[in-house]
Amino acid sequence: MKAQVRWFVCAMAIGSLPAASGGPTDEYELLQPTTIMDAPDAAPQSAGSATVEHGKYMVELLGCGTCHTDGALIGMPRADRRLAGSHIGIAYSDPLTQSLPGIVYPANLTPDVKTGIASWAAEDIVRVIRSGVDPDGRRHVSVMPWPAYAKLSDEDARAIATYLQALPPVEHLVPENVEPGIKATAPFVHFGVYRSRR
Numbered sequence: 001m002k003a004q005v006r007w008f009v010c011a012m013a014i015g016s017l018p019a020a021s022g023g024p025t026d027e028y029e030l031l032q033p034t035t036i037m038d039a040p041d042a043a044p045q046s047a048g049s050a051t052v053e054h055g056k057y058m059v060e061l062l063g064c065g066t067c068h069t070d071g072a073l074i075g076m077p078r079a080d081r082r083l084a085g086s087h088i089g090i091a092y093s094d095p096l097t098q099s100l101p102g103i104v105y106p107a108n109l110t111p112d113v114k115t116g117i118a119s120w121a122a123e124d125i126v127r128v129i130r131s132g133v134d135p136d137g138r139r140h141v142s143v144m145p146w147p148a149y150a151k152l153s154d155e156d157a158r159a160i161a162t163y164l165q166a167l168p169p170v171e172h173l174v175p176e177n178v179e180p181g182i183k184a185t186a187p188f189v190h191f192g193v194y195r196s197r198r
């Protein structure tokens with residue numbers, strides 16, 4: 001017998017819709033899943049070197065701005081915060097079964113000294129993109145999709161780093177990550193993949 005499996009991905013955000021029926025999604029507003037596919041352009045860049053242009057191309061192709069641009073996860077990217085981090089987080093445990101999920105906030109990727117990655121060397125950026133390990137040795141949860149980027153060539157990964165380092169710095173402090181069991185004070189979305197039982 002052939003199993004019929006249907007998959008869907010959805011993005012949800014805490015929203016202002018009134019609670020209705022006492023169901024598990026009452027506290028959430030359902031968004032069009034396309035919000036998470038709609039990567040905004042990377043930050044504007046005055047004509048750069050061929051490497052910078054290559055990096056911009058890679059960043060747009062890989063959709064970094066969907067998570068790392070404020071508002072983009074809910075379909076409202078902020079043009080003044082392109083790649084400067086998101087104050088909308090992403091739950092990495094299921095908020096439907098766990099009332100207080102763990103949440104990560106996509107980092108500010110611009111070279112701002114206070115709130116961005118100005119102090120990172122190009123190799124640090126390459127390493128976190130391909131292996132999730134940051135300069136402090138911390139491994140990022142795979143919400144930052146480093147497993148999907150593990151096979152980037154040296155040339156592509158370095159071009160991304162060079163491009164990020166050439167961005168205009170934008171001061172934007174993203175909220176601190178939240179451990180499971182702690183109440184988040186900033187909004188978040190949740191990506192879920194559900195398999196039908198039928």
Ligand code: HEC
Nearest residue numbers: 062063064067104105106107125128134140141143144145
């Ligand atoms: C699906 C969402 C998502 C996408 C797409 C994504 N990231 Fe991330 N990224 C994150 C999150 C969330 C974090 C923070 C993770 C944590 O704190 O554990 C992060 C962290 C980072 C960091 C570490 C910064 C720091 O200060 O710790 C870098 C650098 C980074 N991402 C670069 C990129 C690049 C470049 C791309 C595209 C090639 C990309 N990301 C695509 C979600 C994403």
